[in-house]
Amino acid sequence: MAAMTTPAPFGPRDFQLVLLRRMADHQPGLVEDARRELGASAAEMREANRRWQAMCRSRSPRGGLARYRSVLGPPESSVRRRVGDLESEAHRWPVPLWPGLRFEVTATVPGGAVWNEWLVRAEGEPAPVLRTADDLTPWSCTADEAARAFAPATPMEGSAPTRLRLSLTLPGERRAVAEFSWGLLQRLL
Incomplete structure (x- = not known):
């Protein structure tokens, strides 16, 4: 009979994997690089997300x-x-x-x-310089920075609880929608 092992405590590294898991839908290449930087496998990322979801749903x-x-x-x-x-x-x-x-x-x-x-x-920390749509690259800015740079910005419902979309006013009064995961820019639509 195999010995049962207790999982290691859930810590900051695991939490970063949870953040990455939600971002993987939009930026798989950036997530892959970041996951490797953490020295984690794809299976570890999935397990960290599973454990986080269990903690969030727990009655503790x-x-x-x-x-x-x-x-x-x-x-x-x-x-x-x-x-x-x-x-x-x-x-x-x-x-x-x-x-x-x-x-x-x-x-x-x-x-x-x-x-x-x-x-x-x-x-x-200095905020990024955001003047045009070209400045809105993945992971370049936070939701509040984009909202300030391209006001007026209108919050919109995201596709998941940790996702947010903002309708931004770009130069020339052109409107565009930016998608964020955990408040970090993922893509401009």
Whole structure:
């Protein structure tokens, strides 16, 4: 009889594989390169995604913000924000695959219910110069950077919970739709 092994704790490397799994539909080449950079196989990426989905669907008390803290450790930074009557805290963690970005989880206060989770530019890191459609290359910018550069931008429903689409106003008042996964640009339609 084979000995049962306990899976290693789910950590930052696994979480990066989860981010990549959702991006693979749009940018398989970039994902393949990033997966190799992490030293992970395609099977490991699928297993990390399976484990993450199980954690998200679990009835355990470690949901929402607590789940991110258990996987990523203490946040690098936290800041309180207020939008109308909603008071929230935004927590940011480094993501080694994208050193200029941070994974941000915004949760309500009190209670910690997560209402947004995406990649954002790290504090002090320069934003990319975005002037034309040619500047909107895969993984070049975050959703908030594209929205600011090509305003007015209109949020649209994405094809999955971690996906967002923005209708952007390009030079010459031309409209285009940009697709993001976890807040990182995947493609311009």
